Amino acid sequence: MNKNEAIQRVQAVWDKSPAASLCVAIVDQLAEGVLQRLTFGQLYGLASKSDASQEDIARALQYLTGHDLHLLDTEFEFIDENDETFYFGMQDLSDAQHEGGLYHPESGELIDNYEERVFPTFVPSSLAKEISAK
Incomplete structure (x- = not known):
């Protein structure tokens, strides 16, 4: 899988919602190889840039740690x-x-x-x- 395929999967599920924007921001960092560990502090920083609420953060984490697009391990x-x-x-x-x-x-x-x-x-x-x- 490449970055564009991952983003397409996110957008197929979340469209252009704040949860999608947050997922895409995380995918971007993963693709660039700059994300070695994602803390809640970093997550809230990314969320504030995409107007993501706490519910959006929870949805994004659930999606990115789940089976459909498993990009993050806990x-x-x-x-x-x-x-x-x-x-x-x-x-x-x-x-x-x-x-x-x-x-x-x-x-x-x-x-x-x-x-x-x-x-x-x-x-x-x-x-x-x-x-x-x-």
Whole structure:
């Protein structure tokens, strides 16, 4: 898939709505290879340029992490007391919920209140990497 095909898919679903504009902005960044990780701060910055509401942001994320145009994978970010950043996958958080805790990847210590200290981020999927390689 190339950038134009991705944009056509977005517009076939969302037409010229703010959610489509937000998706296209993300596709553009993915195609340019500048987007290595998408945080909510970056997402809100892109959303403000396309007049996207919180509902539009949710729709765009659902679409870009879904099966139809899976351009983003979800990861979770944790910043410890030394300002070091660590990333966890969905399975890590699922395991933490079942086991009752999340452990620091280096120290092995239980992370207090991890639910309040771990935030979602989004990384390019394998499909997105195809787009940026073209």
